Amino acid sequence: MDVLDNYKKAWENQPEEVSKFSSIEIYKMAHSKSSSIVKWIFIIGILEFVVLNSLYFFIDMDEAIKEYEKLGLENFIFYSQIAAYVILFYFLWMFYQNYKKISTIDSTKTLMKKIIKTRKTVRNYVLFNLGYMALVMLVFTIATINVNFDEYNAKQILLITVATLIATLLILGILWLFYQLLYGILLRKLKRNYKELAKLDNLN
Amino acid sequence: MQKDLEIKFLSDFEKNQNIAHKICRLYTTSRDAHNDLFQEITIQLWKNYPKFRGDSKFSTWMYRVALNTAISLYRKSTKRVKTQDISDVAFKIKSNDYDDTEERQLKALYEAIRKLNDIDKALIFLYLEDKPYKEISETLGITSVNARVKMNRAKEKLKNILNP
Numbered sequence: 001m002d003v004l005d006n007y008k009k010a011w012e013n014q015p016e017e018v019s020k021f022s023s024i025e026i027y028k029m030a031h032s033k034s035s036s037i038v039k040w041i042f043i044i045g046i047l048e049f050v051v052l053n054s055l056y057f058f059i060d061m062d063e064a065i066k067e068y069e070k071l072g073l074e075n076f077i078f079y080s081q082i083a084a085y086v087i088l089f090y091f092l093w094m095f096y097q098n099y100k101k102i103s104t105i106d107s108t109k110t111l112m113k114k115i116i117k118t119r120k121t122v123r124n125y126v127l128f129n130l131g132y133m134a135l136v137m138l139v140f141t142i143a144t145i146n147v148n149f150d151e152y153n154a155k156q157i158l159l160i161t162v163a164t165l166i167a168t169l170l171i172l173g174i175l176w177l178f179y180q181l182l183y184g185i186l187l188r189k190l191k192r193n194y195k196e197l198a199k200l201d202n203l204n
Numbered sequence: 205m206q207k208d209l210e211i212k213f214l215s216d217f218e219k220n221q222n223i224a225h226k227i228c229r230l231y232t233t234s235r236d237a238h239n240d241l242f243q244e245i246t247i248q249l250w251k252n253y254p255k256f257r258g259d260s261k262f263s264t265w266m267y268r269v270a271l272n273t274a275i276s277l278y279r280k281s282t283k284r285v286k287t288q289d290i291s292d293v294a295f296k297i298k299s300n301d302y303d304d305t306e307e308r309q310l311k312a313l314y315e316a317i318r319k320l321n322d323i324d325k326a327l328i329f330l331y332l333e334d335k336p337y338k339e340i341s342e343t344l345g346i347t348s349v350n351a352r353v354k355m356n357r358a359k360e361k362l363k364n365i366l367n368p
Contacts, residue, residue: 010309011332017225030250036277107345196323200350
């Protein structure tokens, strides 16, 4: 007889929970607000879309447009903004679709996969935004150098380039770290559990 | 319509709530956390209840939703440090003789399972609840073969904790 069989017998004979909940308590609980990971991912995801897009409100657009026109970048900004909004709505749609598909009736593995996919949609959006920001910075720097080429000497150009590069990397780095922290806390356990189930498939 | 569904849910769940309590006992270490997880399980069960067709037993369906909640949805509250005083009452075995072996075994078993990772906990729990491999593999979303492999390893780990 297996060692565990004895323990199993003890398990089967275990008494019922002493502090059981009444129907009324269960009713109240069923109608209370969920605080699950999925809900947090949804809330944080929506916040990220909102925050990233409301950054524009803090920029004096008239000033910015004048600056762009001076550098001859108005077309680049105009078209890239349209593209950015199309992409934003695509991501928002995907995010909502993924979120809707999450269901606790799925198997554990499918459920975890869907949660991770939902999060990845927002991650990709953040990556896209960081990339877009880097691109604008780059184009802006090149244009600035181009327009003022005659006024600057080689040393100044190098200085501007290096300074912009460092500033860009710093901003991107901080945003990335913040993002990792946000989801790291939320999803560490889930990812570990998912790996635990997924690594089995690789064995066979 | 909604009212009927609610009444049926409450009666189904109230009868089977012990399953959820056992899961809470395995996945949490304080009374507060136990109740937190129980509440989240209740929310998830009720949210999905309209989709429960009744072609399987309520309890079978409940195992899946409750385990999924414990493994994937529940966030361990960090503000609580107090560990659960494993109430001796909770482990009193209904037994005619005065032998407390089973009671001690049950206590040791809970303590040992709590040391396992979330997935192994689920496997051992389903084994102890006498679930067939088909159901275990469907609940976790892995093949039957993998479920067996994983179960054997989890049992080995558990034995090592119980009898080092």
